Amino acid sequence: MTGSSAVQHDEVARWTPWHRDAAPNGRSGPVRVYCLPHAGGSASAYLPWARSGEQPGLTIVPVELAGRGTRLAEQPSAVMDEVVDGLLALLASRPADEPFILFGHSMGARIAYETTRRLAAEARPLPLSLVVSGGRAPGTPDVTRLHGLTDDELLERIVGLGGTPAEVLEFADLMQMILPVLRADVTLLGEYNDRVRPTVLPCPVLALGGADDLMAGPEWITGWRSTTAAGFRHRILPGDHFFLHQQRAEVLAELAAQARACLDTADGPQEGRAPGA
Structure with a gap:
């Protein structure tokens, strides 16, 4: 492995630490699903998915x-463009x-939406589909303004909305670990939503939501329809x-x-346009 290849491999491994290719330089058969976490969350939330084989x-x-x-030792980013730049390099x-x-x-x-938007703007290979879950579309009102709250107010508000398990409030060490990440994340979201001017994506969108979600209920999930000029589908599940x-x-399964x-409508992702467009 050359020096530049080793650097690239290390960078990819930082972003996808739980995934290893059998043939890193070759095309894998299955469709890859890059899974991005909720505010304060980590990649480990998706480990049961990766290991299920369902x-x-x-x-x-x-x-x-x-x-x-x-990546606990790294500084969390509070800027959407920084996060998206890293994802574009990964892709x-x-x-x-x-x-x-x-x-x-x-x-x-929202990170997945902005990444897809950047891919389209730069005429780079698009995802087969953007799939969003439990989130409001960019440019729609947030459930509440979170990034101006004190630490205690932030945690209580997030827990009250069901965005973080209530058990974290009982563990001071865990709270101190979560808070810097949570604050960076809500700052990223608030500042992004203040400045974004949503554009229509040229790839399909599937939006999923929970029937009892207090942060992004069913009425907000259907709002993703306006983000795509290609196919749109949504489904509300219990929870x-x-x-x-x-x-x-x-x-x-979805x-x-x-x-x-x-895949039925295209041989693969197209640069700057939707599959089958």
Whole structure:
């Protein structure tokens, strides 16, 4: 492995620490699903998905953002463009014709949207589909203004909305570990939503939501329809903000169905336009 290849490999490993290719320089058969976490979350949330083998047509790739999980020693980013730049570099390391899906939950939904938008703007290979979960579309009102709250107010508000398990309030060490990441994440979301001027994506969008989600209920999930000029589909499943883990089998089945539908209309992702467009 050359020096530049080693650097690239190390960088990819930082972003996808739980995923290893059998043939890193070759095209894998299954559709890759890059999974982006909720505010304060880490790649480990998707490990049960990656290890389940429930949908052999998918390769689940948990994505680790700075400041959490295996990247705990790094400073978390509070700037959307910094996060997206890293994701674009990660995607550029893959074969251009390899089919993939971008999946994001809550905060991850907006990161996945902005990454897809940048790919389209730069005429780079697009995902077969953007799949968003438990999040409001960019430019729509946030459930509340979070990035101006004190630490105690922030934690109480997030827990009250069902965005973080209430148990974290009982563990001071865990709270101190989560707070810097959580504050960076809500700052990223607030500042991004203040400045974004949403554009229409040229690839399909699947939006998933929980029937009892207090942060992004069913009425907000359908709002993603306006983000695509290609196909749109949505589904509401039982559960709260973290319905995606409560209904893992159903969510993975929806991802697999979306992948099959997109592959049926295209040989693979097209640069700057939707599959089959």
